[in-house]
Amino acid sequence: QRPLVAGFAAVIQAARHRVTQFWRTLAAPFRPADESYADTRLAPRLLTLFRQLPRLERQHGIAVCQALEARGHTDPDLLAAALLHDVGKLHISPRLWERVLVVLGEHFLPALAERWGQGEPRGLRRGFVIRRRHAKWGAELAAQAGAAPRAVTLIRRHHSPPGEDAQLAALQAMDDA
DSSP: OHHHHHHHHHHHHHHHHHHHHHHHHHHGGGSOOOTHHHHTTSOHHHHHHHHHSOHHHHHHHHHHHHHHHHTTOOOHHHHHHHHHTTGGGGTSOOOHHHHHHHHHHHHHOHHHHHHHTSSOSOGGGHHHHHHHHHHHHHHHHHHHTTOOHHHHHHHHTTTSOOTTOHHHHHHHHHHOO
16 A cells, blocks of 8 residues: 555646646736846857747746756866756747647656657647757757856757766756746
8 A cells, every 4th residue: 555655646746846847837927036046157159049038938948057056067068058958948948738748748747758759849849849849959059159068068969878977967966847
């Protein structure tokens, strides 16, 4: 019976986390972004790329970067990757309802969510395809804007298993916080 209780508690905790993320996302357009934060952490061409992101994505990148710095991370490539990790969403920007659908799909139907991420970003698959491909798209954009190879790698892999890469693991942990 204990594993059942623990499993139920984990589901409740995950649901609470996702609901909090949803409300934070919904409120994002009404909160000011600390635009000057990125000024000292990104080279001019990368800063131009960062400023093209919608406010929600800029706020999220800043929050991830600040969380990494609060935990003692100072590597400029890691911090640049934190700010730019979702820049691939400039290619195709997900809608709020697609974000919700993807989170629910990945939680409750992970195998199907993986399959829905294949193909063209059309219809109900659109959000899943964006989720699956935005890291690759973002790495390409960051490389074109002159990001360091390590920052490009971190952006490209920010949804991949981290293996022994402690920086990637830290980026992922703060991205999902």
